[in-house]
């Protein structure tokens with residue numbers, strides 16, 4: 023897209039959908055890529071051969087955060103000739119390799135190729151501090167700010183001469199467990215802003231633990247299993263944090279005696295377990311509340327009844343286990359992973375419950391389950407098999423890792439000056455149109 027900036031900005035993914043983030047700054051003798059994510063569900067991504075710049079001509083790849091829809095194509099990028107630097111925050115640097123290793127498990131790469139790719143990505147990537155300006159080549163500089171979406175998530179402020187552009191990455195909500203709130207962004211001429219929830223606001227987040235406890239206590243009464251499909255990175259740790267609060271604080275124990283019966287919580291996800299242990303090590307990047315808990319000897323993402331299910335045979339055993347039990351497993355949108363095995367059996371019993379605590383993109387099993395559970399005799403197709411939806415399906419919207427409409431608008435309004443123009447990305451068309459209208463009414467230009 024042409025603009026008044028001394029560089030061109032091209033969106034190679036997630037322009038009108040929520041996955042496959044990939045953007046490019048094309049400047050005289052310098053090309054900067056921002057995210058290189060995998061598309062999921064109905065989202066589309068442009069094949070590398072059709073990019074305006076070949077991967078060997080890209081000087082820098084900036085990574086806003088380590089979710090697969092922002093990093094999943096990095097191995098493909100490397101194979102296609104990219105040999106520039108990969109820049110991100112320190113926590114993102116820690117999370118990048120385990121996330122990509124996991125993403126490559128079912129790829130066509132041989133073990134040797136996988137190891138080489140991982141080694142190359144590790145060699146090329148660097149962690150940077152937030153809110154410090156660093157120089158790049160050709161007069162560009164950049165500064166990372168905390169985006170509050172997952173640990174290490176950043177928005178990136180680029181500057182060249184008197185022009186500036188910000189890529190929001192994914193912006194989180196305020197008061198998210200473990201995470202610091204998003205930083206205030208410095209003014210910019212051009213803002214590339216995510217718009218996942220541009221058309222709606224979340225339920226009140228302050229009561230969401232209460233709602234989780236409330237619904238858990240009801241679901242546990244019939245001694246079934248409660249399945250929570252969750253992203254291994256971010257949502258899993260947030261859920262562990264809140265379950266720890268529910269199981270340890272006296273006010274919850276008094277109000278919900280049903281929850282005092284030693285209900286085990288299983289994290290059935292090798293990646294979720296690995297990421298939780300990385301989160302545990304990155305204490306310096308936690309918010310104040312979590313640091314205070316730790317100082318009082320309450321580890322915020324660990325508790326007695328929490329069990330890790332890492333090995334495959336343990337997963338098989340868990341499938342046969344009777345409830346009550348809470349099972350957190352990936353993937354978050356039920357597009358694969360161990361949650362699929364649980365759902366194939368678990369959806370068949372009315373004693374069981376499924377809690378959705380995150381965004382479900384179009385054309386994913388998660389979205390279908392929510393949609394068809396509202397119909398009489400609803401069913402869902404999993405691995406080409408028709409599964410009747412007998413389990414109870416719940417959607418807890420206050421759990422999104424993305425800022426809602428008000429959150430996005432507030433984040434922009436907190437800037438000292440309005441951005442010159444906003445380009446909405448990372449959202450479905452309906453959400454973008456509604457958010458665009460809101461910004462226009464506030465006198466803010468939107469493309």
Ligand SMILES: [Zn+2]
Nearest residue numbers: 087089171192
């Ligand atoms: Zn994300």
